[in-house]
Amino acid sequence: MLATNDSRSEAKNEACGLEPGESKELVWIDVCAMDDVLPGAGAAALIEGEQIALVRTMDGVLYAISNFDPFSRAFVIARGIVGDRGGVPKIASPIYKQSFDLRTGVCLDDSNVRLPVYPVRVVAGRVQVCPVPRRVA
Amino acid sequence: MSRKQLVVIGNGMVGHRFLTEAAELGLVATHHVIVCGEEPRPAYDRVHLSQFFEGKDAAALALATVEEYEQLGIELRLGDPAVAIDRNAKRVHTRSGATLEYDTLVLATGSRPFVPNVPGNDLPNCFVYRTIEDLEAIRDAAARAESGVVIGGGLLGLEAAGALVSLGLAAHVVEFMPRLMPLQVDDAGGAVLRDRIEALGVQVHLGKQTTSITRTASGSLELAFADGSRLETDLVVFSAGIRARDDLARAAGLSIGDRGGIVVDARCRTSDASIYAIGECASLGGKTYGLVAPGYRMAEVVARTLAGKDAACGDFDLSTKLKLLGVDVGSFGDAFAATPGARVISLFDGVARVYKKLVLSADRRRLLGGMLVGDASSYASLQSYVQNGIDVGDHPEALLVPPSQGGAPSGPGVENLPDSALVCSCHNVTKGTICTVIREQGLAELPAVKKCTKAGTGCGSCATLVADLLKAELVRAGVTVNNHLCEHFPHTRQELFHIVRVRGIRTFEQLIREHGRGQGCEICKPAVASILASTWNDYILKKEHAGLQDTNDRYLANIQRDGTYSVVPRVAAGEITPDQLIALGTIAKKHGLYTKITGGQRIDMFGARLEQLPAIWRDLVDAGFESGHAYGKALRTVKSCVGSTWCRYGVQDSVGLALRLEHRYKGLRSPHKLKGAVSGCARECAEAQGKDFGVIATERGFNLYVCGNGGMKPQHAVLLAADIDADTVVRYLDRFLMFYVRTADRLQRTATWLNKLEGGIDYVRKVVVDDSLGIAAELEADMARIVNTYQCEWKTTLEDPDKVRMFRSFVNSDTPDPSVVFVREREQHRPAFWSEKQRLLEQGRVRLPVVPA
Numbered sequence: 005m006l007a008t009n010d011s012r013s014e015a016k017n018e019a020c021g022l023e024p025g026e027s028k029e030l031v032w033i034d035v036c037a038m039d040d041v042l043p044g045a046g047a048a049a050l051i052e053g054e055q056i057a058l059v060r061t062m063d064g065v066l067y068a069i070s071n072f073d074p075f076s077r078a079f080v081i082a083r084g085i086v087g088d089r090g091g092v093p094k095i096a097s098p099i100y101k102q103s104f105d106l107r108t109g110v111c112l113d114d115s116n117v118r119l120p121v122y123p124v125r126v127v128a129g130r131v132q133v134c135p136v137p138r139r140v141a
Numbered sequence: 142m143s144r145k146q147l148v149v150i151g152n153g154m155v156g157h158r159f160l161t162e163a164a165e166l167g168l169v170a171t172h173h174v175i176v177c178g179e180e181p182r183p184a185y186d187r188v189h190l191s192q193f194f195e196g197k198d199a200a201a202l203a204l205a206t207v208e209e210y211e212q213l214g215i216e217l218r219l220g221d222p223a224v225a226i227d228r229n230a231k232r233v234h235t236r237s238g239a240t241l242e243y244d245t246l247v248l249a250t251g252s253r254p255f256v257p258n259v260p261g262n263d264l265p266n267c268f269v270y271r272t273i274e275d276l277e278a279i280r281d282a283a284a285r286a287e288s289g290v291v292i293g294g295g296l297l298g299l300e301a302a303g304a305l306v307s308l309g310l311a312a313h314v315v316e317f318m319p320r321l322m323p324l325q326v327d328d329a330g331g332a333v334l335r336d337r338i339e340a341l342g343v344q345v346h347l348g349k350q351t352t353s354i355t356r357t358a359s360g361s362l363e364l365a366f367a368d369g370s371r372l373e374t375d376l377v378v379f380s381a382g383i384r385a386r387d388d389l390a391r392a393a394g395l396s397i398g399d400r401g402g403i404v405v406d407a408r409c410r411t412s413d414a415s416i417y418a419i420g421e422c423a424s425l426g427g428k429t430y431g432l433v434a435p436g437y438r439m440a441e442v443v444a445r446t447l448a449g450k451d452a453a454c455g456d457f458d459l460s461t462k463l464k465l466l467g468v469d470v471g472s473f474g475d476a477f478a479a480t481p482g483a484r485v486i487s488l489f490d491g492v493a494r495v496y497k498k499l500v501l502s503a504d505r506r507r508l509l510g511g512m513l514v515g516d517a518s519s520y521a522s523l524q525s526y527v528q529n530g531i532d533v534g535d536h537p538e539a540l541l542v543p544p545s546q547g548g549a550p551s552g553p554g555v556e557n558l559p560d561s562a563l564v565c566s567c568h569n570v571t572k573g574t575i576c577t578v579i580r581e582q583g584l585a586e587l588p589a590v591k592k593c594t595k596a597g598t599g600c601g602s603c604a605t606l607v608a609d610l611l612k613a614e615l616v617r618a619g620v621t622v623n624n625h626l627c628e629h630f631p632h633t634r635q636e637l638f639h640i641v642r643v644r645g646i647r648t649f650e651q652l653i654r655e656h657g658r659g660q661g662c663e664i665c666k667p668a669v670a671s672i673l674a675s676t677w678n679d680y681i682l683k684k685e686h687a688g689l690q691d692t693n694d695r696y697l698a699n700i701q702r703d704g705t706y707s708v709v710p711r712v713a714a715g716e717i718t719p720d721q722l723i724a725l726g727t728i729a730k731k732h733g734l735y736t737k738i739t740g741g742q743r744i745d746m747f748g749a750r751l752e753q754l755p756a757i758w759r760d761l762v763d764a765g766f767e768s769g770h771a772y773g774k775a776l777r778t779v780k781s782c783v784g785s786t787w788c789r790y791g792v793q794d795s796v797g798l799a800l801r802l803e804h805r806y807k808g809l810r811s812p813h814k815l816k817g818a819v820s821g822c823a824r825e826c827a828e829a830q831g832k833d834f835g836v837i838a839t840e841r842g843f844n845l846y847v848c849g850n851g852g853m854k855p856q857h858a859v860l861l862a863a864d865i866d867a868d869t870v871v872r873y874l875d876r877f878l879m880f881y882v883r884t885a886d887r888l889q890r891t892a893t894w895l896n897k898l899e900g901g902i903d904y905v906r907k908v909v910v911d912d913s914l915g916i917a918a919e920l921e922a923d924m925a926r927i928v929n930t931y932q933c934e935w936k937t938t939l940e941d942p943d944k945v946r947m948f949r950s951f952v953n954s955d956t957p958d959p960s961v962v963f964v965r966e967r968e969q970h971r972p973a974f975w976s977e978k979q980r981l982l983e984q985g986r987v988r989l990p991v992v993p994a
């Protein structure tokens with residue numbers, strides 16, 4: 005995840021689950037303009053064959069999470085509703101409405117289920133994603 | 142040393158309370174306690190007597206059993222009333238001839254119902270409402286009766302009237318004063334109360350003085366009133382007040398108050414130092430008290446006094462609350478603003494039928510009292526503001542509007558009460574005690590809390606406050622419980638609707654900022670989107686609204702199990718030309734769609750990928766079709782039979798009316814989907830009675846039915862109006878639909894809405910047909926605005942390239958979604974099942990994400 009406010013660059017790596025300095029080794033892929041993702045909504049991207057949902061919360065934070073809904077087995081997560089549960093940023097699958105923690109991919113309704121989440125950042129108004137799932141502790 | 146003799150006369154609620162208190166304080170060990178009661182059973186819960194008609198029998202109402210008294214070592218003499226007190230010999234004589242010696246005597250004889258001195262008041266089928274025996278008699282008489290009259294429109298009278306309704310009688314209330322509950326509410330409150338009582342099916346007669354009751358030739362009763370009018374009925378219940386039972390004391394020469402009652406001091410001692418009087422029979426400071434809480438306080442005071450402890454009665458809490466389902470009335474503190482300099486703020490909501498009034502101190506910092514009619518949910522907490530003298534802050538008006546309607550969430554919330562605040566005045570339990578017990582014993586259910594703290598087990602009026610405390614404690618402990626729309630809004634849908642309308646709020650962002658918290662979720666976002674649409678009818682994919690919509694609304698199509706969508710153009714009333722049929726076929730074929738006829742007489746085209754939707758719709762719009770709103774919680778279809786156009790039985794043009802209705806209400810966003818139908822005659826081929834609104838043609842016009850539905854729990858629609866013309870159908874439907882849209886819960890269909898609405902269809906008819914709330918014009922105007930701002934959402938979308946871009950499968954690629962795979966079946970195609978996709982996965986055509994370990 006990443007604050008769209010670029011000045012918070014220090015928070016970036018930490019938020020991505022990376023060690024400081026590690027970001028240089030990631031392969032960042034340019035995806036779209038920040039404006040292509042509406043605040044409080046999601047948009048699907050196809051990145052090196054991987055379907056990834058870019059999700060922007062109302063307070064301006066951007067996340068990248070798999071577009072695959074394991075419950076319906078359809079690639080639809082980006083079309084879900086974005087919000088929070090008790091402050092945890094999440095997106096709800098549009099099919100059967102299970103919610104996923106945008107930070108970790110953990111399903112909030114079934115902790116055995118987890119979606120991959122990906123490093124994402126904004127550079128000069130462009131969204132960049134690293135299509136290799138992050139490790140989440 | 143022999144034990145002292147303690148005799149108690151009367152085993153009612155207060156007498157019982159005295160005995161339990163006495164036992165707890167050890168008086169039973171130091172005294173020989175003898176109780177003589179007139180009724181045939183031990184004390185029971187008179188406050189909840191009416192529950193006898195809801196199936197609570199005498200055992201369920203009992204406060205104690207004979208065995209329990211025995212175990213306590215108390216001698217109980219039931220069905221043997223005291224008939225005389227010999228103060229010189231310190232003896233009580235009972236009806237059976239027994240003589241009971243006393244050192245100390247406690248009188249707890251309660252009151253008797255007051256029966257006005259009207260000729261005929263003792264005829265058969267005239268009753269009072271005080272004991273289980275009274276209610277048994279009323280129940281038996283009601284079995285042979287069709288109607289009943291309650292004389293007296295006070296707290297008890299209304300409760301009794303509610304009981305008559307529950308017994309299946311046509312109930313009437315006759316009140317001498319010009320309003321109901323004259324002691325508790327003012328004129329404005331009385332008007333709202335009357336409206337609500339009538340909605341229960343009780344007929345209200347105000348300003349009527351009964352002058353006689355006579356028996357008619359047919360055996361029924363006829364009441365005559367001072368104004369010359371008459372009322373015939375099968376049974377009469379007197380509920381015109383109570384009188385202290387002070388006759389024994391009077392005969393024994395004890396001093397009696399001017400207005401009745403045995404005179405006592407603050408320790409409840411009568412004019413004879415060895416005799417005490419408690420409960421409704423006592424007159425303290427020149428007043429008698431017809432409520433249980435003051436009686437309980439007196440019982441405690443006497444028990445403590447006898448145990449050698451210091452105790453005295455202070456001011457009593459005289460708050461009252463009507464216990465009648467659906468008719469909330471609460472009156473507390475200085476409700477009539479008698480305090481010099483008192484200020485009043487009030488709220489009158491003719492739509493919700495709510496009236497609230499708060500009485501504030503001259504400096505506006507303290508709440509002195511108030512009255513609540515229609516919504517007494519804040520009764521207990523407001524009452525504790527009064528009792529505990531809590532500062533109400535700079536915006537006392539926020540207390541009027543509970544968090545429910547945009548009032549400060551910091552309103553009369555339990556969090557604001559200090560631990561020392563008295564919550565239950567019946568049992569003297571503070572907030573601190575309740576919270577500690579909940580925490581220490583890990584309680585999670587209201588009944589358990591009541592049992593462990595006694596709070597809420599007296600008059601029951603503090604129960605909501607106890608429930609709120611429990612809720613707050615549970616929330617603190619991390620358990621979520623509430624009845625709000627969701628965690629982001631402390632409001633119901635109806636309340637949010639009100640806020641949006643009244644405050645002119647046009648975006649979710651503003652609503653959540655001002656009236657909610659957090660970022661929203663899949664529950665509140667679509668609900669608010671729907672409210673905004675029903676109110677302002679903005680284009681739903683406007684930038685600020687798009688993210689609120691469920692996927693169906695967001696992409697103006699219906700999502701299917703594989704993530705593809707189906708498309709349903711409007712075919713109003715199911716009437717379609719051959720050319721349109723051909724166009725639909727051509728378009729479906731061109732875009733490779735599966736087709737099926739729907740139950741709503743239209744054609745559904747399946748298997749469209751997101752990025753195909755605009756192209757499909759461009760073709761549809763070009764062929765003259767418009768959005769069918771099949772994706773929305775909105776009007777779907779108005780189905781019709783062919784009616785007089787072709788059918789040999791048809792009596793009206795059902796297709797014509799269905800077309801008019803569908804085109805009028807298309808695009809109307811509502812709490813749930815809406816379906817209508819019009820049949821051309823009583824044969825009902827369009828199944829109009831299974832719809833949210835249905836019209837059936839008659840020789841003289843149309844019958845209008847509402848609130849039916851099919852689905853999981855089918856329910857027939859009910860008749861709203863008969864033999865009306867088409868214009869009237871439209872007018873009534875405008876009002877009906879808007880009223881439903883305003884007041885229903887999220888995802889509540891009309892049938893459920895009706896089932897939960899107090900007063901049911903009669904109430905709806907009053908609002909819609911008789912305009913009892915005076916809002917018909919407003920409802921029609923609101924509907925007119927929606928009708929006049931209709932737009933085909935697809936047409937608008939196609940005109941804006943930015944909106945069309947939202948339909949790409951991927952923001953960064955025009956590749957069609959590779960995961961969508963079809964299989965041929967019955968000459969069309971369907972989405973592959975997962976097992977069939979497995980093969981494709983193996984071939985690498987579909988890729989699944991891998992979660993790193």
Ligand SMILES: Cc1cc2nc3c(=O)[nH]c(=O)nc-3n(C[C@H](O)[C@H](O)[C@H](O)COP(=O)(O)OP(=O)(O)OC[C@H]3O[C@@H](n4cnc5c(N)ncnc54)[C@H](O)[C@@H]3O)c2cc1C
Pocket residue numbers: 150151152153154155156157177178179180187188189190191221222223224249250251252270271272297300386389419420421422430431432433434436462464600
């Ligand atoms: C339908 C109904 C609803 C009510 N709702 C509420 C409410 O919501 N809130 C509220 O605060 N109050 C309510 N009340 C009032 C409440 O029930 C009384 O305030 C309470 O019962 C008073 O208790 P008590 O012991 O003084 O009188 P009672 O409960 O009437 O007990 C007196 C007992 O003494 C007996 N007795 C009388 N004379 C003799 C004698 N000579 N010898 C032996 N025994 C005798 C009587 O038979 C009776 O059993 C309601 C009352 C009714 C009838």
Ligand code: SF4
Pocket residue numbers: 782783784785788789790791792795820821822823824825826827
């Ligand atoms: S409802 Fe009556 S008019 Fe309509 S098709 Fe059936 S028989 Fe004919």
Ligand code: FES
Pocket residue numbers: 434564565566567568596597598599600601602603604
């Ligand atoms: S105040 Fe009567 S039960 Fe609590």
